[in-house]
Amino acid sequence: MSSLADGITEYAPLAVAEPAALQSTEELVRVYWKGVFRFLLASVRDYDAAETLTQDCFLKAHHARGKFRGECSARTWLMQIAVNLARDHARNRRLQFWRRTSREAADIDDHSLQLATRELSPESRTAAVEELRAVWRAAAGLSEKQRSVFLLRFVEDMDILEIAAATGLKEGTVKTHLFRALQHVRSAVQGAR
Amino acid sequence: MIENPQENLDQTMLRFKTAVGHWSAAQPGATAGRHFVLPEKRRFAVLPRIGWAVAVAGLFLALSPLYRALTTTTPEVADNVLFEQVDAAVSQTVPQPMRPLLNLIAVDGNEQENYETPTKQ
Structure with a gap:
C-alpha cells in the first residue's frame, strides 16, 4: 500500500474475483452483501435502515440486471446503487426531521x-x-x-x-x-x- | 525515534477500516443476506395476487349498486314508455291500410299549387 501523503494516493484494490459477465443475483448477494451492508451501515448509522437499504440495493440490482453493460465491476455497480439509496435515505431523514430525535444513531x-x-x-x-x-x-x-x-x-x-x-x-x-x-x-x- | 505523522494517519485509517469491518460484521444485518429471497421465488408470492383479487372484488361490489341503479328502470318510467307507444299507435289519423292514399293526395296538392300560380302575360 502506498502512502496517503496527498490524501488521494492509491490503495491496492481489494482482491475480489470479478467475472466477465454479471453473476446471478444469488451469487451477488452471497459475495457482496457484507460489503454493501458495511458501507450503508457506516453511512446511515442505523442498523434497521442499513439492513433495509441493503435489501433494496439487491432488489434494485435484480430488477435492473438487464441494464448492466459491464462498463464497471459488479461491486462498483452495486455501490453505485447503495450510494444513491444512502443519499435518498438522508434526504428523507431531513424531510422527516421530527423523527430524528426518536432514534439514536448507531x-x-x-x-x-x-x-x-x-x-x-x-x-x-x-x-x-x-x-x-x-x-x-x-x-x-x-x-x-x-x-x-x-x-x-x-x-x-x-x-x-x-x-x-x-x-x-x-x-x-x-x-x-x-x-x-x-x-x-x-x-x-x-x-x- | 521521530514519529512520522503521515504514517500514523495511514495506520489510523487502516485500523478504522478494521474496526468498522468488525463492527459491521457483528450486526445481525450482516448475515441477513443468507435469508434474502428474490421476489419471484418467495414462498408466499401468491399473497399479493390474492390481495389484487380481493381489491377487484371489493371494487365490483362497491360499483354494482350504482350499475344497477343506472341500468334498471322504475315502474313509472316503464309505464310512461308503454303509454307513449300506445298513444303513438292509436292516435294516428289515417289507418295503416289507407296510408298509401296519403301519397296520392300529396301529389294532387302539388299539381294544384302549380296550377294556381300561372305566369302573367
Whole structure:
C-alpha cells in the first residue's frame, strides 16, 4: 500500500474475483452483501435502515440486471446503487426531521475498536482507540458526498476511478472531496492526540 | 525515534477500516443476506395476487349498486314508455291500410299549387 501523503494516493484494490459477465443475483448477494451492508451501515448509522437499504440495493440490482453493460465491476455497480439509496435515505431523514430525535444513531462499539488495535501495547491502545473514535466522529460531521467518498476509499478500499463511477462524480471532484474529508479527519485525529 | 505523522494517519485509517469491518460484521444485518429471497421465488408470492383479487372484488361490489341503479328502470318510467307507444299507435289519423292514399293526395296538392300560380302575360 502506498502512502496517503496527498490524501488521494492509491490503495491496492481489494482482491475480489470479478467475472466477465454479471453473476446471478444469488451469487451477488452471497459475495457482496457484507460489503454493501458495511458501507450503508457506516453511512446511515442505523442498523434497521442499513439492513433495509441493503435489501433494496439487491432488489434494485435484480430488477435492473438487464441494464448492466459491464462498463464497471459488479461491486462498483452495486455501490453505485447503495450510494444513491444512502443519499435518498438522508434526504428523507431531513424531510422527516421530527423523527430524528426518536432514534439514536448507531455507534461503533468498544469491542470493535479493541479488536482493531489489539496488536498495540495496552498503553498505546488507549490512545489509538481515542484516535479511532475521533475519526468516527469526524466522518459523521462530513457532508454527504464527502462521507460517501471517504467511506468508499478508506473502508471499502475502492480506487478513485471506482469511486467516481459509484458516485457519479468526476475524478477531480472525487479527489477534492477526499482531500477535504481527509483534512477534516486529520485535524480531528490531531486533536485527539 | 521521530514519529512520522503521515504514517500514523495511514495506520489510523487502516485500523478504522478494521474496526468498522468488525463492527459491521457483528450486526445481525450482516448475515441477513443468507435469508434474502428474490421476489419471484418467495414462498408466499401468491399473497399479493390474492390481495389484487380481493381489491377487484371489493371494487365490483362497491360499483354494482350504482350499475344497477343506472341500468334498471322504475315502474313509472316503464309505464310512461308503454303509454307513449300506445298513444303513438292509436292516435294516428289515417289507418295503416289507407296510408298509401296519403301519397296520392300529396301529389294532387302539388299539381294544384302549380296550377294556381300561372305566369302573367
